Amino acid sequence: MKITQISTSDDFLGIKKKMNNLLAETNQSVFSTWEWLSACWKHFGRNSRLLFLLAENGNDLIGIAPLMYSVHQILGLRYGKIQFIGTLVSDYNDFIIRSKEGEKCIKLFLDHLDRISQKWVSIELDDVPEDGECLHVQGKMFDSTKLFHWCPYVLLPNSYEIFLRNMKRNLRKNIFRTKNLSEKTFDMDFVDSSKTELVSDGMQCFFELHEMRWQSKGHPCALADPKSRMFNLDVAKSFSHRGWLGLYLLKFSGEPVAALYGFKYKGTYYEYLSGFNPRYYKYSVLNLLRARVIEECIRQGLKKFDFLRGTEEYKYRWSTLRPKANFKITISRRSFLGRSRTWLYKQYEHGANTFKYLLKMK
DSSP states (O other): OEEEEEOSHHHHHHTHHHHHHHHTTSOOOGGGSHHHHHHHHHHHOTTEEEEEEEEEETTEEEEEEEEEEEEEEETTEEEEEEEETTTTTOSOOOOEEOTTOHHHHHHHHHHHHHHSSSOEEEEEEEEEETTSHHHHTOTTTOSEEEEEEEEOEEEOOSOHHHHHHHSOHHHHHHHHHHHHHHHHHSOEEEEEOOSGGGHHHHHHHHHHHHHHHHHHHTOOOGGGSHHHHHHHHHHHHHHHHHTOEEEEEEEETTEEEEEEEEEEETTEEEEEEEEEOGGGGGGTHHHHHHHHHHHHHHHTTOOEEEOOSOOOHHHHHHOOSOOEEEEEEEEEOSSHHHHHHHHHHHHHHHHHHHHHHHHHHO
């Protein structure tokens, strides 16, 4: 088995078919697809170097490490770090490895990274799911593995009627009450904007509703950044062509009042972002829309509705299951000097963050 490093965007484009063939043999999430990672690199990779590693046995692709190298700075100290390409925007990150080849591939990936010219201090792998490849082969290869995020989810039955019966009583009553109120007051319409010809208009509605939601709370909106908007618009268009987009709107008498933006992949709906008009808060428009989207997911035969990372209270109203855990894995260079440098940089980083926090408190 050999390791090949892809360092240019053109070479990245050339492995799309082989990568998706490998993904078909794994249980990876939508955040490991070529379409998602290529959009991450296009929009957020400008200040990083591509470290996309392929583990191959002859012409047979066995595993992929979708990584990047970047230089970080804290109070004047510069240090190199290796991370997943999707670190900024992905809710799940992992190595993509054919079953039973995990330990061998990861060892080869780490051997290769120890030899590269970039002067990295640590490898920091954020949001590795509890059933991910990395968690299967911890051993002595990793310095630390720490809980990072909880990810609530719901398993979907074969019918919406069964889902309603299993729903928490208070939530079910709220949905029935607000649905009746909404139907008496407005012409209520559920719109699937996932089709290619509807994506641009649907995403514009979603952006506006998402911004309304956060402005009403007095919080900054991440999608106010043009780069984030272009990234999500590119993802939506690309995913629509593949049948992976789940973009839904709720309209009251023709006015969009709530939006869910997510992805359908391998039997799971991933609720990525949402938005609503606060003027319609008393109608629980997001709950109404989410219930309708779940009904549609069940109709399409999906088996899981994933709320993704975060412990927001509303997620636990829908889910009665133990949430899945995401972990953060840290790896330093294997030499004594490398491990010592990692420890020193971490101490400096902790001190610098504490200092910045104290300055904000003044």
